[in-house]
Amino acid sequence: MPRNKFHGLKRPKLRQSWSKYNLFNLTKVSTPSAANKTFFQQKWLAKSMTRGYHNPQIKEKHWTRMFDRRMPSVVPMDFRYLAQNDGSEMALGRGSGLDGGEDGRARRKQKTPYMNMAFHPLERRLDTAIWRALFASSTKQARQFVVHGAVKVNGKKMVYPGYQLNPGDMFSVEADKVMYATGAKKRRKDSPKSIQDIKDLREERRALAREQQQEMEEQEDSDAGAATLESDEEREAMSGKPEDHADPKVALKGLMMRAQKILDDSKRKLSGKRQQELRQFSRSIKKTMSKLRGIEEGNVEDTIDGLESGLAEILTKIPQDELPKEVKLDSAAAAEQRDQATSEPEEPQSSEPAVSRQTGKVDEYRARKDAELLHAALARANENPIDTSKPYATPWRPREFMSAFAFIPRYLEVNQNICSAVYLRHPVARPGLAEVPSPFHGETLGLAFNWYLRRR
Template identity: 60%
Template sequence: MPRTKKIHALKRPKLRQSWSKFNLYNLSRVTAPPAANKTFFQQKWLAKSMLRSYHNPDVREGTWTRMFDRRLPAVVPMDHRYLAKYDGSEMASGRGMGVDKKPQRDARGNEIRGPEKTPYMHMTFHPLERRLDTAIFRALFASSTREARQFVVHGWVKVNGRKMIYPGYQLNPGDMFQVDPERVLYATGARKVKKDKAESNQELRRRAEERTAKKEKAEEDRAVGAVVEEEPENNTVEPTAEEDDTTTPQTYSTELKALLKRATAILDDSKRDLSGKRQQELRTFRKDLKSTFSKLRGMDESDLQETTESFETALAEILTKVPAEDLSKQEQAADAAASPSEPLPSNPQLQNKTTLDAHRARKDAELLQAALVRARANPIDTTKPYATPWTPRDYMSAFAFIPRYLEVNQNICSAVYLRHPVARPGLAEVPTPFHAETMALGFNWYLRRR
């Protein structure tokens, strides 16, 4: 596989069906090819080479030539009232008699333009949109047509419930294709810095930008005489892009000890009326936590972070199962003292102190439960080949569009090919970054008879 820069050819731009940053740069500087000192044949050949570099260059030229169809599909909306009033002869009125039609104008004097023109030439490569690999790329299940082709060849794609290993399969209206969700998460997700870390390059860049913004803000505040709080000396050295802002193993040990102390306090609280099942869960949790302390020295920082977060999530899940009415009065008073400035609700039924504390505890439990649901849906997993929690990869938003002829369900990574793409007034359903003149020259190249 050639290198990325060679594929996109920054010196002489070549546009590709890819989410690469090099491709985005080439898209920003693409122009119509010059035609001042070129023959018509040279213009057509240059336009053809530009178009074929974008519209699935993995398809051989001979294969595409056999697929080419000079009949370009298009639809035109017809007004039944106009058809009932005229028979078509009004289109030729005034021709050859020196009568010029005056442009119609509205009340403000602006010229009323007719219907938009139909971009027929943009439909030159409409047969390629039926290919399975192109449809997977258009449905945002892969970051390029080459990656989509790889998914199909490796057996990660199903069409109508059956595995399909041919990237050139021609989809018919109503066909449903599905890609393995893990492949889609890998193709569209951010990349990791290292295999043993869950963070991605864009996460490190975001942190570096935040540090730079804070530093610039501090310098501006010093310039205007504002009081800037000095950072501790041990935090003056900023980590590089390769290093992560993780804490030390001693910090994780302290956090685990705090969790163990909290679980023990809950069990020893005689005023809490816990069920037998909850007590058993807390004892098991405390046992697993104690056995983890003997393994802290042999674990790296990523495993320590994952272990600590898993124990925090487990304890939070146990606490969310405890009814809010079972909270002890001591904890209710502690919660009330922790937030004394919070105003009382306007509901008269919540003016009572005990009722208010139970209401706040129930709201906190609901918020915690929602956070746990989000954490389960997008967890931290160092074994995945993509960054976790999952985040979209760089430069994805510039290419995130779905054509009208596809119906996509991102939850199950499947899509339905509704119909063949068509052109309509002002819109062509075959996405292309090239100008209509370039598309017309490429269409004329393939019109020639050999």
């Protein structure tokens, strides 16, 4: 077992672990070059790489006794195909592995990756099966669980990590051990918060500081724009519509001033989402003004029309009582124009205006969604409470960098609710698929297999 640097970053060393360093090494691994190496050197390098990943806790002498040159595989047998054919079609292509398709032409079969099964005896080990079932974050941790008596096989405690599972065996791990292994790391023993929670809190604070700084910059820009609003040209842009002006810069300034005025006058009453939309609208206008010279003359009017329709759409989402007086008429007119443009059948008229009815529907929908979200949050809090006595951070959340390794092989049936799994059968190779998970290329695994084949 390696004792120095378990995860080498300069020379990637892959391990059966969920570590972030291992994830980094997975992105760097490649098939070693064979240009300046003899066949012996190629086999030795492949053996070194693959043994470093496939359970390096086992001594090499022990593994050579476990090695088996017979690699299990299966051939799919279709009873319909066997009933319709007598085997003569296998002679197509002079024995080159071709069989006739539906159109009568030869079709090449998928190759079976036999060499990927070189380390299949290790998949029967109990510690490897626990790691494959996502009950531990590494094979070393799974080995520790077995030695400490937290694992049962067929209802009996098993303390031997090298126990060879047979088809049908069920193994289970204590739930607290699994939640400790797969959950976020705890920051302190007397605190329920995890290291990830602290990182997220710092990111939220940084994002809030950036947002406040951005708001201050926008406020300074709006103050500067309000100070220069005394000119007759910009007063005209503020009162009229953008399409009435020949100068596109004046029209864009007018749009920005209208959005800023709505935001300043209704800041306390508007929801945070509407404020964000208005701020984003102001930013888009600023970007358009900065790129105004690069836009062609024919596309300037389309750009201004798009911005105007975007502002009108935002205004329809805001209740009319919360809008400034100058903007109420414009938003109502824009809503009326959109209603006329649509080809839907007219609804029966009522005494209430259309904008107020739409606002009432939005408010009811928002209240119902908020109630559903609150109910779901309370249910999650009851199922996953905060408990400082637990060895893992509460409320429980998955460990970092887990998603890249979260897969379960076909020969295991796992139930995460009771932390148990069944070893269904031994892994096999099929056409185009090998059931022993490995990050290495087939050539590397083939060279490693040849190394142990020669030495036996």
